Amino acid sequence: MHPRLRGCAEMGPFNQGGKMDSGAHEGCGPVQGLSPDDHVFVSKRVYLGQPVVRVHLDDDGDWQAFSAIEPRWFGRPRLIHAAHLLERDPSLASLPALPLGHLATRDEASGTTWQIFQG
Known part of the structure; x- marks a missing residue:
């Protein structure tokens, strides 16, 4: 993983004051964490109960789960x-905050270790 992407993802969804941080971070643009109030486009299989192992935050700020x-x-x-x-x-x-246009994947359905990729 590119070090700048890792650093960006490791910041997590909250700033030092414990508030959601959706501002710009050096080298990665706007970062957004998944909130319970967000709408997520899910695949048919996820909708029917398959576990989520891949999450994408597209360039428009829409969440997608596969x-x-x-x-x-x-x-x-x-x-x-x-x-x-x-x-x-x-x-x-455990999903880290993502910059727009990035993808997070994990190996196990219940795993908490995510890898971040530019999508």
Whole structure:
């Protein structure tokens, strides 16, 4: 992973005062953390209960969540509140804040170690 991307992702969704930090960070542009109030486009398989292992924050600021077994959209995406995903899988709370246009992946469905890639 590129060191600047790692440093950006390690900042996490909160600033030193404990408030959501969606400002710009050096070398990575706007950073956004997943909030329970956010809407997330999920694949059909995630909607039907498959675990989330890949999350993308696109250039427009839209969240997308995928299971492990789908390389691309399969069927029509569904739009749900992030709170429903977090309720079903509390380990998603470990998702680091992402810069726009970046992707986070993890090896295990309940894993808390995410790798960040520019998408």
